[in-house]
Each structure stands twice: as structure tokens, then as C-alpha cells.
Amino acid sequence: MNTENKNASKEQSRRNFIKSTTLATAGFMIVPRFVLGGKGFLAPSDRLLLAGIGVGGQGESDINAIVSGGKTDVSFLCDVDDRRAANSIKKFPKAKYYKDYRKLLDKEAKNIDAVMVSTPDHTHAQIAMAAMQLGKHVYVQKPLAHDIYEARMLTEAAKKYKVVTQMGNQGASGDGVRRLQEWYDAGKIGKVHTVYVWTNRPVWPQGISWPTTKAPIPPELDWDLWLGSAPYKDYVDKLVPFNWRGWWDFGTGAIGDMGCHLFEPPFKILGLDTPISVECSVGSVYVDEFKRAYLPESCPPSSHVTMTFNPTPKTKGEVRIHWMDGGIKPARPEELGANEKLGDNGVLFIGTKGKMICETYGKNPKLLPLSKNDNDNTKISIKRVPGQEIGHYTQFAEAAIAGYGKMELSSPFEIAGPLTETLLIANLAIRGTDIQRLDAAGKVTYPGRDIKMIWDKNTMRVTNFEEANQFVKRTYREGWTLGV
The missing domain is CATH 3.30.360 (Dihydrodipicolinate Reductase; domain 2)
Known part of the structure; x- marks a missing residue:
């Protein structure tokens, strides 16, 4: 078989694999990068599978903003208040819904690339830390944490677990x-x-x-x-x-x-x-x-x-x-x-x-x-960052797709932490x-x-x-x- 046919065969096999692999719980035809090739592996679709935690109000705005960049699919939604989550649930009907972020991360870690945290201040650090320890990239609303100690621990964890991070101060x-x-x-x-x-x-x-x-x-x-x-x-x-x-x-x-x-x-x-x-x-x-x-x-x-x-x-x-x-x-x-x-x-x-x-x-x-x-x-x-404040979200998505250390971000935890x-x-x-x-x-x-x-x-x-x-x-x- 010549080189051209070999490459065509490989490409067809790749397409068949993507087409036949289904995330039953989320209703998607997209496979997280690490399922295919470990941490940092690029998905064939080059799209980010996102779990939104805290999806009403500011969280709803954050999810809509990152999706508008065209590189993110919302796989899961999580909120302790069904009233606040209603709009996001309606907009993303294929996304599976949880109330407890711990259950979400425990059951669905293999189906997630990144987590977006838009909850009250006192819960930021626990959610972000749990996600990073699973090797997930994290976008966390400002302020990064409720306590000085939490902020320091998140800053150190981002480097330890080698995940892409961004804080939600869009003006950066x-x-x-x-x-x-x-x-x-x-x-x-x-x-x-x-x-x-x-x-x-x-x-x-x-x-x-x-x-x-x-x-x-x-x-x-x-x-x-x-x-x-x-x-x-x-x-x-x-x-x-x-x-x-x-x-x-x-x-x-x-x-x-x-x-x-x-x-x-x-x-x-x-x-x-x-x-x-x-x-x-x-x-x-x-x-x-x-x-x-x-x-x-x-x-x-x-x-x-x-x-x-x-x-x-x-x-x-x-x-x-x-x-x-x-x-x-x-x-x-x-x-x-x-x-x-x-x-x-x-x-x-x-x-x-x-x-x-x-x-x-x-x-x-x-x-x-x-x-x-x-x-x-x-x-x-x-x-300049294309899109400025909205581009802050796209920048995170693209960096997460590229992998840790591959792209510059405006507010990674090494900057957002201090x-x-x-x-x-x-x-x-x-x-x-x-x-x-x-x-x-x-x-x-x-x-x-x-x-x-x-x-x-x-x-x-x-x-x-x-x-x-x-x-x-x-x-x-x-x-x-x-x-x-």
C-alpha cells in the first residue's frame, strides 16, 4: 500500500472511531482528549468538553460567552438551585444536569476536559481544587478564592497538576x-x-x-x-x-x-x-x-x-x-x-x-x-487579545485544547493568585x-x-x-x- 493510501486509511479509521464513539450520558459524539491519548492530547474535533458549575446569573453569562467562541461544547451543568439553572438547562438540553459538583466530578471525570466555576466566593477553591486534581483545566470566576490560604494553594496546584487556568477578570x-x-x-x-x-x-x-x-x-x-x-x-x-x-x-x-x-x-x-x-x-x-x-x-x-x-x-x-x-x-x-x-x-x-x-x-x-x-x-x-473581554473566554478554551504551557493566557493562576x-x-x-x-x-x-x-x-x-x-x-x- 503506498503512502497516500496508508494516510487515507488512517484518516478513515479516525473518522469511523469518532463517529461510532458515543457519550451516552451527555448525548455527544465527541470524545475528550485524554480518553484518546492521555493528558494534553488534542481531540480530533479540537473542541473543549466543558462542565459548568454554577450556571445561573454570572454562570449563565460565562457559559454563553465561552460557547460563543465556537470551540466549546457544554457537556454537563451543575447548580444547587434549579431556578437559577433553568435558562442554561433549556439552552443546552443535551448537557446532563447535577446538583452536587462532587457527584459530577466523581461520575463524569472521564467525559470532561475543563470545568468552569461560577459559584459564590466561598465555594470557588474546593471546586477548582477537586477539578485540578483530576487533571481538568479550570476557569474560575473572580475572586479566585475566599481566603488567602486558598488562593495560595490554588496557585501552587495549577503548576503541580499542569493544567490550564484562567480567572474571570475579563478586563485582563x-x-x-x-x-x-x-x-x-x-x-x-x-x-x-x-x-x-x-x-x-x-x-x-x-x-x-x-x-x-x-x-x-x-x-x-x-x-x-x-x-x-x-x-x-x-x-x-x-x-x-x-x-x-x-x-x-x-x-x-x-x-x-x-x-x-x-x-x-x-x-x-x-x-x-x-x-x-x-x-x-x-x-x-x-x-x-x-x-x-x-x-x-x-x-x-x-x-x-x-x-x-x-x-x-x-x-x-x-x-x-x-x-x-x-x-x-x-x-x-x-x-x-x-x-x-x-x-x-x-x-x-x-x-x-x-x-x-x-x-x-x-x-x-x-x-x-x-x-x-x-x-x-x-x-x-x-x-491584543482578539475579542477583548469575550476573547478572555476563547483564549482559555484554545489554551486548554492546546495543552498546558502551550499558549499565553491573560490571567492564569500564577498571576491571578497573587x-x-x-x-x-x-x-x-x-x-x-x-x-x-x-x-x-x-x-x-x-x-x-x-x-x-x-x-x-x-x-x-x-x-x-x-x-x-x-x-x-x-x-x-x-x-x-x-x-x-
Whole structure:
């Protein structure tokens, strides 16, 4: 048989194999890559078989976005709330549906290439870790984890298990961040020493006591699974699907929600690592005519956190980043005209020679004063991600198909991990302000307020205020584990 006929025979055999192999549980005619040739093997179809975990709201949006890239098939759906999953179930009728991600991964691992995690913050790490330990590529919504320890473990696991990873801070793939980088590298504003980052979040209740009246659990919701590793609490009305963000047991507050989107530009542009110190002030809550209070169960209504970072090759000295939420904003830059708006969410870079500003995702980057942008001729020198924010999903799918280490990603865990740790270190300081002690006279004091907490990256500890370290790694509810 000549070479041409041999190749034709091989191609026909390959086609016959694909055609005859069926994933009965999912109704697909596509075989995961590792079934055919082990981890990293390219599927003949060059398509990614995805399991979506948390498929309502943001999860529904995430799945639709990755499918729109044309390289992904949704094989499985998983959600603890049938109401939230309804739209995705309807759109992907061939995808088998589970409520418990543990059962999904246990039964269907051989039929999955990648897992997309779009659940509440307190469940990100356990799901992502379980998937990575099975050799699955993972896309995890921001923030990467609920605790500093979890973020560090996920970062190390991605390298250990050699899987493709991406965090869902889509602005990391946007043109705006890259334009800001080009301006900075061209010396347009000199060396940055101070950055202000602000948001109008929270737009959900914070600074409140846990409701005393429990509500009936909706029949479509598995409340125990929703709680996962968090301490058991009775179900309360309006916590699901969104207001959990304001409670430390489940969410990470305003900085957890928006920080990954807003810190991305300074983190990437300045080449920052985790901070060396953090200090903060937080808004208190009115209780009665003579008393204001801080409620340790709930994130505060507003905060101002100052983080100090070591110098990098991109900076002249230490860098300070000011985080402001609850509607707090920095003073208007003097270069901004009287009627030129600062915006509800943004980032302001202050350099030795000038300033630049952007919005969430790094969008609408501008040099200050704004007149500088009229004649800007800075060359495009950084490769763009096709599709920008939507391309963030396609980038992950293509990298997962290619295999670990084959393609560059905008927010792999090696980058997303330290970024997430930084935000959670800020939260550690915020939560530290609520720690109480009794002095010799029996008066309640708050030793964590008005101090600078010194952070040791290697040991993952605050070195000068031991009580704050209880927030580095939380205790999981019995029956739940991170698996490390």
C-alpha cells in the first residue's frame, strides 16, 4: 500500500472511531482528549468538553460567552438551585444536569476536559481544587478564592497538576490595560508611586446584623450544598442569589467583587507582587442615638485601605495603592476639568511626570489632562487579545485544547493568585478592625484599628498583630475539605 493510501486509511479509521464513539450520558459524539491519548492530547474535533458549575446569573453569562467562541461544547451543568439553572438547562438540553459538583466530578471525570466555576466566593477553591486534581483545566470566576490560604494553594496546584487556568477578570484581556501599559513603558507619566482605586460598590446590604427570622427554603434550592464549607446557618430571605456578598462567611465584600477588575491594570503594568503592609479605616453603622457599631459578621458599608508594595523594575521606589469603596473617591486630580467626571469606578495612576486614568476593566484609558490624548501617537507594541473581554473566554478554551504551557493566557493562576491574595490581605485588615479585647478596666478596645499590619508573604502571616491571622485560613464545616 503506498503512502497516500496508508494516510487515507488512517484518516478513515479516525473518522469511523469518532463517529461510532458515543457519550451516552451527555448525548455527544465527541470524545475528550485524554480518553484518546492521555493528558494534553488534542481531540480530533479540537473542541473543549466543558462542565459548568454554577450556571445561573454570572454562570449563565460565562457559559454563553465561552460557547460563543465556537470551540466549546457544554457537556454537563451543575447548580444547587434549579431556578437559577433553568435558562442554561433549556439552552443546552443535551448537557446532563447535577446538583452536587462532587457527584459530577466523581461520575463524569472521564467525559470532561475543563470545568468552569461560577459559584459564590466561598465555594470557588474546593471546586477548582477537586477539578485540578483530576487533571481538568479550570476557569474560575473572580475572586479566585475566599481566603488567602486558598488562593495560595490554588496557585501552587495549577503548576503541580499542569493544567490550564484562567480567572474571570475579563478586563485582563482588554485593549485598555495594554494601552495603559504602552503609555507607561513609553514614559508618558514617569514612574508611578501612588495609585487610587475606587468603586461605588457595595450595591447589596452590608454593615447589617444577620436576620433573626429564618425563611422557608425554596424547594428548588439545596441549602446544605449551597452552604458547602461555610458554617451552618438557617436560610434567610433574599440572601440568594446575590446578597451573600456582604457576609464574611460567604463573600469577600466590595473589594472581592470589583477589586480583580480594578487592580488588574496597576498590578500588571507595575509588575507588583503581594503587599508588604496594609492599613485601613472602615465605615461604622448607626445603632441608636448615642452609639455607632462595627458588625463583625458583615462587611462594612465603606472602607479605605492603603497597601504598600515593594519596588519593582517598573517603579522608582515603593508603591502605595489606595482602595476606596462605598462611594468614597479620591480628590479630583487638578488636571481634570471642572465638568470632567471622575466616574463611579476607576483607577488613577500618579507618576513622577504625569497621570493617567481608566475605568473598570481598564476601559477608556486616558492621559491627564485629557487634551494630551488628542495628539497621542504612542505606538501599539503589545499584542491584543482578539475579542477583548469575550476573547478572555476563547483564549482559555484554545489554551486548554492546546495543552498546558502551550499558549499565553491573560490571567492564569500564577498571576491571578497573587492578585487575589492582595485583595484578601486588604480584607484581613478590614476584618482586623473588628477584633475586640478587654483592657484592665474591663473596657472593650479594638487593637486592630489605627495600626499598620506588616505582612510576611512567605509565612502568610501578619507579624505584628497575631489576632488578624485567624482570617488567613478559615475552618471548614465538618465534611468539607480543600483536599490538600
